Amino acid sequence: MASTRRLTAILAADVAGYSRLMEADEEGTLERLKTLRRELSDPKIKEHRGRIVKTTGDGLLVEFGSVVDAVRCAIEVQGAMSERNAGVPPAQRIDFRVGINLGDIIRDKGDIFGDGVNIAARLEALAEPGGICVSGAAHDQVRDKLAIAFEDGGEQSLKNIARPVHVYRVKMTAPAPEPRPALALPHKPSLAVLPFENMSGDPEQEYFADGMVEDIITALSRIRWLFVIARNSSFTYKGKAVDVKQVGRELGVRYVLEGSVRKGGNRVRITGQLIDTANGAHIWADRFDGALDDIFELQDRVASSVAGAIEPKLMAAEMERASRKPTEHLDAYDFYLRARARGHHLTEVSYDEAVALLRQALAIDPSYAPAAAMLAFCRTQQQAQGWGGLTDADFAESARLARQAIDAKTDDPDTMWQAAWPLYRFAGERAVAMAVLDRAVTLNPNASLAWLVRGWVQARHGGQPELAIEDLNRALRLSPLDPLGFFFTGGLAVAHFAARRFEEAIQWADRSSHDQPLYIIPIHVKTAASAHLGRLDEARAGVARMLAVHPGSTLAAFRALFGPAIVPEVLDLYIAGLRLAGLPEGEPA
16 A cells, blocks of 8 residues: 555653653562553544544554544543542552644554644643643644643754644643531621622623622621621632632622623623522622712722611521521520520510510620610610600610620621610710711711711701701612611601701601601601691591500600700790690500
8 A cells, every 4th residue: 555645643651750660669660551441532532533543562553533522532631630649649640741743744554754743743842740741733723623721832943853842731630639627607697708700701891790799798898796707718710710609608698699790881880699508598699880970988888788788688697597597506696696686576576575585695794885875776766655664763774784895896887876776765865976977977877877867866856957967868779678667667757857947857757657657756756747737537546546555645645755855946846736736645654
């Protein structure tokens, strides 16, 4: 048969350290090589449509009609060898070296010759044990067809080859690293904000997506009861497909916030979702749309909105988690969470239970400021609703606990707002309460409940209803779905009443009563406002509701209960309206 020329893919392989292996165990090495050929290399070559040209003691020469087939075959053989060598002492391992080239060869009597073959043999010698080297010509054929990475070895002068050959090394998949040990969860809710995915297809928008995440991390870091992973750690996941459960283990967090940014023209859409790493459950999701006219203002707005929306959702998730925890394993924080959950139900029983739980928390840790502040705050709601038969001693205790919480200097806005309100209500210390609330919103401008109480103090005091409305609207914007939303709308009703805008006061009072029919404050407001507008039938109906919710209500009781917290002119406005509505005078306190 005459010799023929053809362009083909040539694979040359040999055994690294063959002489050493033979010297150590000749028969054993030969037997293992036969087994490898029978069980691994020969079947793989056949599978990928290769033809074995010849074999030597430690070598193999194969031709393929396709470079892609040759490289796939080599990768699969090397990968299988890596698995077979696991646990074998290094001195006894059989490791192949592989070189692959695309070149012109001469085929004669079943054998192949030429520079194409010689280059493949030289590449084999350059390969590391377990590795694969390919020529530039072979690389050009596979770089866009196989999902593998290459290391550029540059131009190499090969023995007996006239021109330098560009060499590439296949990056073999490294053995899976040992999984990092799971980090213990902190003793408070923990969260990582992952880099947001830039879905705009515009690399220039990466800075915007990254800046958005940094702003959100900063905003969430101001929530003192929340443990937030630093930016440098969360950004190690940038550009990677992540499993939130794995992130939870590696960073030691209970929650992950992830999202995306998509730009179109001058508009941008940001989406976010909060996920529980323990079970993959979605706790919250939302999207934000805006114009790119002022990128930094948009980043600030989205960061503030995300932080404000996430805070109550996280707290609700934590309270639900604490409710499932066995009683014998509760600590002070768990008792506090259970009490906070009770506080979302405005009933006499739920508030009695909340106070009992908070006393248990303080029994474990008498210096626990959040529990002290919340117990004091619960007393203000019990007093307003006429529950529990509270005495002057209870009020004095509440004021003491509020001061204790503030003196602890935890700089936790949640503790600060819960302490500020009883300090104002029971001790009349409006200036101190406002200073505490000012500091709370400075520490965390996204603390919706601190803005709420700040607005309430100003609304109740009556001197600055417009500032009160501004604060209360901000609180409502930060947490539009808050479980305590009836306090937000009730505060706006009070502020509009103080400003003598009775129609608006009634509208906000109706919203508050719709969300929480047992809340007495909006009933007061609507009753008095209706009377001032001459709607006496509605006002009398308000008195009937007031007596149903708070039996024994009288003008004297109202003056004694709320008079110390309301400026005289606004108190007189309430008394006049309630008197017109028909509320009994009652006995002076």
